[in-house]
Amino acid sequence: MMELEAANLSKKYGNFYALQDFNLDVHKGECVALLGPNGAGKSTLLKISTNIIHPTRGTLKIAGINVQDDPMKALEKVGPLVELPEFYPYLNGTEILNFVCKVKGASKEKIKDEIERLSSMLKMEEFINKKSGSYSRGMKQRLALACSMTMDPELLILDEPTFGLDPRGMREFIEIIREINVKEGKTVILSTHLISEAREIADKVVIINHGTKMLEMKNERETNLMNVTFYSKPEASTLETSSIKVIEDHGNTVTIQRDENISNDDVIDYFREKNLKIRWIEPTNQIERKYLELIN
């Protein structure tokens, strides 16, 4: 069964479609990144998924249950993080988690276990007993993730989870989410406007813009593509061998794809042998290429 399933989902504000005929399947254990610029419709999809807003048409099912028909049941095993979290500043992390667990009906012993489990998993030991008013954005974000993970949900729905974090905080947070996905086996759907983030974390990347799905593709974590910029425009034929293909030609810059059996260094050596003067090289990947092609 699909963990999350959007079928012909649309959300209209007046004459404007924030989301239009959107289809998506998220399998159990998968990590899916919704990638798109501001206003693309990512939050709209995630808010419909968590029943914060209702679709104009179409259906959104979680574990086979229509969220609109039976939100309590559909969202029972969902951990949402969909708005910038704020907490009562005079409560500490333990008190906040305690409250959330209580609302979800956990027993005293269970609450104690949950707080210990989450505090260690999300590396919150150092600050969990300090007042949340003193937390940095990153600490608040961890506490928010801990709240959404209380009582062990199967599916995490995270709207721009690294928004507002500094580069180091972003990296740490992404690593935590990846661990939850890979080690704990939780299904994750998250939104981001950063290509690098989508590439780092997702199994599947869905590019979204103007409320529609532009592309859905498997994420290859290893890349065998690079953009090579030469001092002067080379002949495509001098660049190609049985192991090196030119897949795009933009004058001085070409995108080349190498076979798995040679390395990037081999490619550079080959160009040097041919006396082709290289000015700049950067790795690229299909997601980046497609994103720039579709969004710009």
Ligand SMILES: Nc1ncnc2c1ncn2[C@@H]1O[C@H](COP(=O)(O)OP(=O)(O)OP(=O)(O)O)[C@@H](O)[C@H]1O
């Ligand atoms: N309540 C509303 N009334 C009218 N338009 C809305 C409303 N909520 C969202 N929109 C519009 O719908 C579009 C999609 O918004 P959405 O928040 O889903 O984008 P997003 O991809 O999450 O972008 P961001 O990264 O900025 O959050 C935007 O153009 C937004 O202005």
